[in-house]
Amino acid sequence: MSDQSLELKGSLFPLSVLSCADLSVSSLSWQLKQKLAQAPAFFYQAPIILNLADVEQAPDFHAIKQLFTELKLVLVGVCGASSELKQQAQQAGLAALQLAKDSKTAVTASSNTRQTAVVTSTVNVPMDSKIVEQTVRSGQQVYAKGADLIVKGTVGAGAEVIADGNIHIYGTLRGKAIAGAGGDSTKRIFCYNLQAELVSIAGNYWLSDSLQGDFWGKPACIKLQDDQLVLAELA
Amino acid sequence: MAKIIVVTSGKGGVGKTTSSAAIGTGLALKGNKTVIIDFDIGLRNLDLIMGCERRVVYDFVNVINGEANLKQTLIKDKRTDNLFILPASQTRDKDALTKEGVERVLNELAKDFDFILCDSPAGIEAGAMMALYFADEAVVVTNPEVSSVRDSDRILGMLSSKSRRAEQGLDAIKEHLLLTRYNPERVEKGEMLSVEDVKEILSIDLLGVIPESQAVLNASNSGQPVILDKDSDAGQAYLDTVDRLLGEKVPFRFLTVEKKGLLKRIFGG
Helix, strand or coil, X not given: CHXXXXXXXXXXXXXXXXXXXXXXXXXXXXXXXXXXXXXXXCCCCCEEEEECCCCCCCCCHHHHHHHHHHCCCEEEEEECCCHHHHHHHXXXXXXXXXXXXXXXXXXXXXXXXXXXXXXXXXXXXCCEEEEECCCECCCCEEEECCEEEEECCCECCCCEEEECCCEEEEEEECCEXXXXXXXXXXXCEEEEEECCCEEEECCEEEEHHHHCCCCECCCEEEEEECCEEEEEECC | CCEEEXXXXXXXXXXXXXXXXXXXXHHHHCCCCXXXXXXXXXXXXXXXXXCCHHHCCCCHHHHHCCCCCHHHHXXXXXXXXXXXXXXXXXXXXXXXXXXXXXXXXXHHHHCCCCEEEEECCCCXXXXXXXXXXXXXXXXXXXXXXXXXXXXXXXXXXXXXXXXXXXXXXXXXXXXXXEEEEXXXXXXXXXXXXXXXXXXXXXXXXXXXXXXCCHHHHHHHHCCCCHHHCCCCHHHHHHHHHHHHHCCCCCCCCCCCCCCCCHHHHHCXX
16 A cells, blocks of 8 residues: 555646746846736746757856746746756756757747747747548547647547647537637637537537537537637538 | 457447357358357356356366366357357456467467457456457447447447557458347337437448347347347347348348238338
8 A cells, every 4th residue: 555655657737938048137037027017827836947958158047046936937947958057957956858849949940030038939830730531439539739630520429629720520520629729719610510519619618508509410610709609600 | 260250339238248149159050160259257148148157167268377278168059050159257357368368369269260259348448458459340239329329439439449450550340330129119209219320320330230129038048049039030130130240231120110910011011
């Protein structure tokens, strides 16, 4: 029993990566305050990773850490650091993380233009699409990350199809369809036969009760209009 | 090379073992050397339905563990030539099956047999996964009601993602729908899903429709596969099912309410 009290598991969490050319405390403090003023609640106690990809001189990690605490942010670690910087960050009690490839390119792009502003926005990649040839069965989940999702077959009851982009279903939609999962409210759901358990666009959802009516069992398009889901004919 | 067919459903009590016994017997009646394996370790039932419970000496787990060989373990059916049963162990649990062990037994059986029928336990856990993993074809047994249909849908998802054929990128498992406990009267009253409803939801080929019948219960109780009761509707429906499994085109029967009166029957009322 005793060895079950402790568990160590790998998990993935979304973290904000902060890139800034000037990491002196005074400059960082001013820029961060401005950024936070735009959306104070959004970044409250948010875990942050500091990107050191284009930093040569070692910043004062202890001072930065303190600044983050004052601003109600949590500095978790650094990424993109040279081995020397990595060591210093670790001594300051920060984790050294590996940076994924695509965000690295985004960083170099911003450093090329010599931006001094704080960059926390995500990279804008053109929408791709993911095609599922067969039926999505109960219990199966399909996620089109950063892409549109096209399902040729039916989405069964208890199945889930999720996309950051639009969702097109050429069969019957009996399960759940979640479009604009990344928060994009312009995305839509198209299906040839609407009998869904749930449809959602950018976090606004309807259960099947709300879908009863003219379009139940018929071709339909679902979109978001003034923060309201709207059903329309698939003309 | 033997064809491995799994009889599965997800949901319990829909008629997997009854169908395994009937289809296995039917295949053997048609001259195919057939073995039915009971994968329901710990809840052995196939031996009862086949009426050979008093002849079980060794079981599937014994063979996997090398405690007995196949020749000692296989039970030859007394009524039907070419038919053998490999019983499950009643004293063990599903973890007694290993992928390597099952594969070894199946390979050995494949040398001798034309058809290997795997009678799956209910659920989607290790036992059921093991039963479907090596399959070439699948008979998905479904009752015409929503929970059974949904569980079948779930199992169909497993067949197309968790089987050996899926993992090795081979041709997909051939999936067949077997609708059991079908009652046309209740369908007409709207108390049961129709064949068309189920076909539409699951979108796989229909292999057979077995009518709800007293003959099935009688057969189970007397330890005799219902397909041997050739006068019964269920027996005939299973015979048709086996013919279709062997590639013959047979029209579906017992789908509509039988009207009383001779004229109506003659003119197909």
